[in-house]
Amino acid sequence: MPTVHDFTAESLGGASVKLADYRGKVLLIVNTASKCGFTPQYKGLEAVYQQFRDKGVEVLGFPCNQFGSQEPGTEEEIGAFCEKNFGVTFPLFAKIDVNGSNAHPLYKHLKSEAPGLMGTEAIKWNFTKFLVKKDGTVYKRYAPQTDPKDLTEDIEKLLAQ
Structure with a gap:
């Protein structure tokens, strides 16, 4: 049975990143966009990260x-926007398709591993969030409107495991 640790993704800077490098950590994985009504969540995501x-x-x-x-920019533009406007220091990856x-x-x-409402697998919008356990298994999926601070209790639960 594959886990998140079995995948590789390209960083915003173009480097290949093995997600196995995050083994032993709780992961909050989010599809993002710079020109979305939920874009201010970057601030909340950074707060959770800090x-x-x-x-x-x-x-x-x-x-x-x-x-x-809502994410038309190049990787360079995305990185600059996130850092300048929201002080993002957490890892950002190259632009991808999620559906x-x-x-x-x-x-x-x-x-x-974590379908949405009524079992649908499709991502409905930007800022859909997935919380992943230390062993790489998917714990839960959260809707775009879920504020990052509302994940604190679940994060603490996974850290204690």
Whole structure:
């Protein structure tokens, strides 16, 4: 049975990142966009990262342009925007598709392990969140409107395991 640790993704800077490098950490994986009504959640995601990173939590952002073309920029533009406007220091990855035939294999896995409402696997919008246990298994999926601070209790629960 594959886990999140079996996948590789390209960083915003173009380096290949093995998600196995995050083994033993709780992961919060989010598809992001710079021109979305939920974009201010970058601030909340960064706050979660600052609160928990020294305790073993990583926030991983995956820019996606599939919803209303709300992530039109290049990787350089995305990184600059996130740092300048929201002080993002958590890892951001190269722009990916989360739905359809070109969906990144990581997202195919996340969606199959934690379907949304009524069992649908499709990601409905930007800032859908997945919480992943230290062993790489998917714990839970959260809707775009779920504020990152509302994940604190679940994060603490997974850190204690």
